[in-house]
Amino acid sequence: MMYPMFYFDPSYVLILIGLLLSMAASAKVNSTYARYARVGARCGMTGAEAAKRLLNSQGIYDVTVRRVPGKL
DSSP states (O other): OOOOOOOOOTHHHHHHHHHHHHHHHHHHHHHHHHHHTTOOOTTOOOHHHHHHHHHHHTTOOSOOOOOOSSOO
8 A cells, every 4th residue: 555655855945945035024024114104204295295296306297196005
């Protein structure tokens, strides 16, 4: 009687390392964003106002700036 064996390929280790690295990078980005999301701008402008001002300063008037749900 043969028992089914799971096939182990050494490249699975590389996939696991890549997965762990991407999870660590994502956690770092999220924690950094959470820390600086509470810091207000010194000039008192919102992000939308700053984006619109930047676009207008470059002569770009056909782009709509709008708020979307979510964090990043």
